[in-house]
Amino acid sequence: MIFGVGVDIVEIRRIKEAIEKHNTFIDRIFSKNEIEYLKNRNLRPEFVAGRFAAKEAVVKSLGSGFRGFDFKDIEIDRTASGRPTVVLKGKAKLMANKYGNYKIHLSISHGVDNAIAYAIMEVDKIEDSDCKDI
Template identity: 30%
Template sequence: MTDAPSVLSSTTGPIRTVDENFCGLRVGTDLVPVEHVAASVARFGHRYVGRIYTEHEVACCQGSPSVVAAGLAARFAAKEAMVKVLRPVGHQPDWRSIEVRRDPAGWCSLALSGEAARMADEQGIREVAVSLTHEGAMAAAVVVALCAEGDTHADADADADAGHEER
């Protein structure tokens, strides 16, 4: 039996650790107050929207100011959740290089470009999935990523980036 922390037990085999089973899986999440986004839109207008969101994202968030703010807040949460998955050291990818794409049927996916795509490629991230939600005052998103075997930078980068806000 290993001395490593174990959370999975089996009656038919040795106890295995999470790392041994799911080393290629990453998750990121973020929570954004809708009011904060509404205030940013009101204060900075197109400068705020244009620096953070793509044309597609803006086109998907139409309606009353509160509806727009809720949609944008959920998308910001998705971008930040993806940043947590990317675990950048130092330079942050352009917010617009992480785009929430909405399928006509309603579900969403992420499209990475530019620096975000490069970071994902360097870290062996092969697939990402996103889920967005907003209810009342809060919006949230979860991003799950699958990494290829032999991920090279992730662990060292994560160690170097430890600290600051919870991730």
């Protein structure tokens, strides 16, 4: 059952500026695995922006915002064929686990100016208290 949907769009220019102005930006937002992936792509801003948008989209699909966890608790990985995947860690994983088995579907894309990500979270169970907005 679909629990949440999240989408985020990021201006690549703004991510490029953040990388250039704040030498800690990459380390604050991304895990070691993500940084390795991004460095293999020469920290190209469109790839960084896509991964950043993906984390934001995942948070929106969780329905929580960044309450009680941070960017590094959401890791964007990929399969051998290149399909993006989500690995939740720490408090983000604990939050998702309360719904039983879960799966997060993710799509990332970018153009010249923007990067976009779309996330759908599926869960086994939804408690009535989780549906108070419905």
